[in-house]
Amino acid sequence: MRWETRELTGTDPGALLPLAGLVRSTQTPEFAGVTFHEVLCKSALNRVPAASSMPFSWTINPTRGCLHRCTYCFARRTHEYLDLDAGRDFDTQIIVKTNVVDVLRTELARPSWAREHVALGTNSDPYMRAEGRYRLMPGIITALAESGTPFSILTKGPLLKRDLPLLVEAARTVPVSVAVSLALLDPELQHRVEPGTPTPAARLDLIRSVADAGLECSVLAMPILPWLTDSEAQLDALYAALADAGAADVTTGALHLRPGAREWFLAWLGREYPELVPQYRRLYGRGSYATADYRSWLGERSGRARRRHGFDKRPSRRWAHRPEATMPPPEAAEPAQPALF
């Protein structure tokens, strides 16, 4: 891909943000309205706080902010730590750690590195379209595999297909998990609620490609949106399509409205589906989770679809795991949303 870029100068709005390690800020006609801030990072591996319910101890986020623009994304608030906002800035001000592979190699070579599981795709999608230019993932995959570090990738991006040969090669050396995020099939609703994401059809094709390459592909069917994607027919069609595409396992979860995502999502809902706002306010109150009754009801409903399409007969796999992490099966209770999707 040939990119024409324009480097921002000090007189451009958004240029010279006070970002640590900032090398330059650029814009390109390929991504109208988006500014890429290229930084030199000091660390690549991030330790997950011990108190976190995330089923992994380490993450790598080669980028911050996300072009997929999911209205419900609960990584939005992380942009506030950069003095950017959790709404439009998260969608359009993308931080790219251009030296992440070199830094990662140094960290993986340390004698203290214990080769614990590393998750990618927790705060930003590593296969958003910009990865086509920056090509950070091949170096990351190779570095992890060569160091004997197991890893998982969660994405909505068909660009992952580019790296399938590398992933297959890595899986010969270390455990590799690939998961695709897909929780709805209606392209019109997808375009409204996740306006920067590839279509459901493109993601089903990605699942098929991962499975055809011989890797198990899990699916995070999250978030299921109350009154928008949670009907019996919608869940049945989703599970049917995922089974047909060759998904190894599916985990569903109701929408989670953490602060940061909550304000952005409810504003979107008010514009697109104002009639649903009072119902959502009743369901979520002032908290982040839907009521226990709703989650239990959704768990039963998705459990039926899961059984109808044979997923109960497959060994349950989780997208990323560490041995001590245990989560209830989806049909028994809704799991805490283990990632952003």
Ligand code: SF4
């Ligand atoms: S949910 Fe994932 S894909 Fe969507 S905006 Fe957030 S990080 Fe990107």
